[in-house]
Amino acid sequence: MLRRLGGAALALAGLSVLCFALPNWAPGDFLTDAAVNPALDRSTIDAMRVRYGLDEPLPVRYGRWLRGLTRGELGLSLSYQVDAATLLLPRLRATLVLNAFALLLALVAALPAAAAVGRSGPAFRRAADTAMLAVLSVPEIVLVLILLATALTWEIPLPGGQPEGVVGLLQGLAVPGLALALGAAPIFYRHARAAFDEALGAPFVAAARHAGVPEVSVQLRYVLPAAANPLISLLGTSLGNLLSASLVVETVTGWPGLGPLLLEAVLARDSNVVAGAVLLAATCQIAGNVAADLALMRLDPRIRL
Amino acid sequence: MRPPVLAACDLRKSYGSVTALDGVSLDLHPGDSLAIVGESGSGKSTLLRCLAWLEQPGGGYVRFEGAPVMELDTTGRREFRRRVQLMLQDAAQALNPRWRALALVREPLDLLRPDLDATARETLARRCMERVALPDWAADRLPGEFSGGQRQRILLARAIVLDPSVLLLDEPFAGLDPPVQGELLALLRHLRAERQMATAFVTHDPGLAAAVADKIAVFGRGRIVEHGPTAGLLAQPVHPTTRLLVACHKARLFGGGSP
C-alpha cells in the first residue's frame, strides 16, 4: 500500500515539473501579446516582466512556484491579477459535480441494464449489445452537439452562468451530464455484461443455487461481489477518460468547470492558470485511481498492495 | 603440456540469496572432451553461460587463450565470440520460430563474419547443414516443422558454422529418444575429431557422460566436488554426490524402471 502511495507521489512530483515546464517553456509569454498594445512602451513591459519575475531562469521560477504550492497558492494569474487557486478551485468543484453526476447517471443506467440483458433471451441480448456498440462509437463531442441541438429545437432552457438553486443546477447539468453519461455508459455496460456473465457461470454460484439459496440472495451476495472487482478497477481507469471528455463538453456547453478556463488561459498564455488546471485534473485522476485500489483492497481480502 | 584454450578461475555468481557458482575453476585444453555432471539446479547452466560470457560472473576470471575475457577489446571479444560457441538447452526455445532454417544457420555468420559476402555465407551455411545430415528440403522450413532431433542438428550447425575452437553444450540431448541421442552422439564425436574442438557439455546423466567424455567433473551446490578421467571416476566414485548420481544411473539402467 505504501508503495502504491509512494508511486502516486512520485507521479505527482513528475507532473508538477511537466505542468510547470510546458506552459512556461512556450515561445513568448503573456506580455508578448501586451506588447502589441500601443499604449505600453518597451520599458514598461520590461518593468512588468521584472515585477512578475518572468525574466528569471525557469528553475528559479519553478522553485518559487513549488514554495507557493506548499502554501496552497498556484501563482498569480496575469490576466485576472489574482492567485490562480482562487480562480481554479470553484471551477474544480463545478467539474467534479458534473463528473460525479455523469458517473452516477451512467452507472444507474448501465448496471441494471447489463444485469437485465444478461438474463434475457439470446435474440434480445444480441440486439441490446449491438445497440450499445452503436452508442459506443458516438464520441462525446458529437453527443453533446446533438443533445444541444435537440434542447435548442425543443426550446428547453439552457441556463448559462452561475446556476441557482437545485432546479437551476439540475437544468444546467442536464445537457453536459447526459452527454458525458451517454459516452461512459456503453463502456460500463460492456464490462458489466462480461463481469456478470463470468460471475453467473462460476461454480460457486451454481453451488449456492443448488443448495437452495434464494435467487435474490444469490444475486446480491454471490454474483455482485464477484463481478465488482473488474468494475471498480474500470471506474478508476475510466476517470481519466471522463475528465478528458468533460473538458470538451464543458467548453461546448459553457459549464463553468476547469475546461473553459483552461482553454481561455492557453489562448491568453496565462501560464500559472494552465499549470494549475492541469495539475488539479491530474491530482483528481491519481486520487481516483488510488481510491479504486483502496476500495478493491477493502472489498476483496485476497488483494494486498 | 599445452596451455588451456578456455579456463575458469574461481568463478562466483549468485542470484539474490541463491548461490549458483561458489568458486569454480576448470581448464579446457584443445581436443579435450569434458562432461560436467550434476543434479538439476546445481548451477551447471550458469557455469556454461559464464564461460561463454553471456552472463558476467560475480567474481573470478574467464581466460581465453590466457587473456581474461573481461579485458578483451572489441576485436578480441569478437574473436572470442567466434571461437567459443554455446549450444543452448531446449532447441524449441533456442531457435526463433519465425526464421527459416537456412537463415538460422546463417545468423552467426551474418553477425561475426562480415568479411564474407552474402553468397559465401549462404554456401557455408548450406555446407554445414549438409554436414550435420539435415535433408535438402530443410533450408526453407520453419523450426516448428522439424522433429526434436532435427532441431538439435540445426543448433549444432549454427554452432559449428563459425568453426569454433571450443564448443559448450547445455544438456544437448535432453528429451530425445535414445536412438536419436545415439545418432547425435556419433555426429558430435565425428565433428570433434575432424575439427579438433574442445568440448564441454553439461548433463545430469552419467551414462551419457561416459559415452562421450574423456574427463568428468562432478558438480554439486555451485562447486566441482570431484573430477578425473571418466572411466576411473565412474568406477570408483568418492564424493557422496558422485555416488548418488552413479547409483541412480545404475538403478535406472538395471532396475527396469523407465527413465
Next chain:
Amino acid sequence: MSRRAISRPVLLLVVWHAALAAGAWLAPHPGNRQYREYPFAPPTRIRLLDANRGLAWPHVCALEPEPARFGAYREDCARRFPVRFLASRPGGGIALMQAVAPGSLFLLGTDELGRDVFSRLLLGGVLSLGCGLSAACLALALAAWLGSLAGLLGGLADAVISRGAEVLMALPILYLLLAMRAALPIQSPPLTGFLMAVCLIALAGWARPARLVRGIVLSARERGYVLAARGFGAGSFYLLRKHLLPELRGVLHAQAAVLIPRFVILEVTLSLLGLGVPEPASSWGSMLANLRQYDVLATHPWMLAPAAALTLSLALFGHAGRWLEVEVQEKA
C-alpha cells in the same frame, strides 16, 4: 489464414480513406471558395420532376437570398439549372456534380462564409483521418522503440522511460494535450498546424502502448534465441530489429485499431477548440467549431454533417477493431 486475415480490417480502413481521398479529389467546389452571396445556404434539393410533374434530367432551382433576413433563402423554380456530372471545377480539376451557372448546387449547404460544406467535409475527412492515422503510426513507432529499449536495456533507461510513461498516463489526455499545446505558438500556418497536431497527439499517446511493448520485450528477452544471438555477439540494436520487433507485430496491429479512432477524436477535439489545424484548412473539428454558438447550431443543422461523418468513421473503425480482435482470438 494469418497474413491475409490480419490485413482485412486494415483493408477496410484503407478503402475508407481512399474513398474519402477520391471524394476530395472530385469535390464539387474548391474547399476555400467563398460564395459570399450565399452564407448559411441550406442543402440544395436536386429535382427530378419538371414544372409539369414529368420526369426530367436532375436539376436545381435558383436560390434567392431573402433581402430582409440574413441567411434566409427561397427557391425560385421559374429558373431551373441542370446538374452536370464530372464537369470541370472552377479552380481547376474535376467536380463530381455541379449546377450549370449561374445556378448553384450545395449538397450539404454552406457555412457562414458561403463555403460548400460537402466539399469541405471530404477534404476535412482526409485531413482528420490522416492526422489520426499519422499520429497513431508515430505513436506506435515511438512506443515500439522506447518500450523495447526500456525492456531490453533495463536499468537507468528503463527507469527513465517507465517513469516518464507513468507521468504521462497520470494525466487526462486532453489536459495533457492542452498543456503541451500551451508550449507552442498559438497561431501557425495550416501545414505547421497539421504537423503540430500529429506530433502532439503522438507524444501524448505513446505511453500506454509503450508499456505493453515493454512487457512483451521483457518476457522475450529471456527466450533462448535472443540469448543465443547474444552469444554470437549481437548488439541491442540487432536484437531489436531482427528478433524483437517482429514479435511485436500482432500487438502493434491491435493497438493501431484502438489508437487510430481515439486519435481522430483528439484531432477533431483540438481543432474544435481552435488549437488544432487552423483555418482556412478544413478539418472536421474546425468545421464544427462554429457550432459552439448556439444560434448557429439551432438554425443550421446541416452544419452537423462532419459530426455524422465522424461517427460513421468511428463506427467503421470500431467494426474493424472487433474484426481484428476475433481474428487474433481465433489464431491463438
